[in-house]
Amino acid sequence: MVVLIMLTNFLIVLALGIAGPQDLRTSGPQDSKSPGPRVVRITAERFAYTPSEIVVEKGTVIEFHLTSDDTDHGFRIVGTTVNAEIPKRRRGETVVTYTADIEGEFVIECSRPCGAGHTAMRARLVVK
Ligand code: CUA
Numbered sequence: 062m063v064v065l066i067m068l069t070n071f072l073i074v075l076a077l078g079i080a081g082p083q084d085l086r087t088s089g090p091q092d093s094k095s096p097g098p099r100v101v102r103i104t105a106e107r108f109a110y111t112p113s114e115i116v117v118e119k120g121t122v123i124e125f126h127l128t129s130d131d132t133d134h135g136f137r138i139v140g141t142t143v144n145a146e147i148p149k150r151r152r153g154e155t156v157v158t159y160t161a162d163i164e165g166e167f168v169i170e171c172s173r174p175c176g177a178g179h180t181a182m183r184a185r186l187v188v189k
Contacts, residue, residue: 106130108178135172
């Protein structure tokens with residue numbers, strides 16, 4: 062009896078194992094092109110982002126990993142809904158996913174008051 066249950070479980074696992082990859086193959090819209098999101102790590106520090114320019118191809122799913130080297134900063138991609146807070150140093154990272162489906166140059170600006178250079182704290186996202 063136990064053997065029969067184990068055999069049944071084995072067959073279910075086997076069936077799921079076979080079905081799994083097929084499901085993945087048919088569900089991705091651009092499966093041949095993009096294996097996953099592009100991870101972009103950005104550090105914020107008064108009053109700049111490093112790197113300060115990010116260039117991607119249109120359609121790229123970007124996974125921004127944002128950290129601060131000093132105080133709280135913001136991360137707004139002007140013209141999109143992206144507006145995140147970057148916690149101060151050692152308080153972890155903020156992960157923001159953005160699909161770059163609009164071509165052009167986007168201003169990234171700090172959206173949290175962080176000091177004298179706050180309004181000049183900028184970066185650039187280029188989608189081409
Ligand atoms: Cu950084 Cu405001």
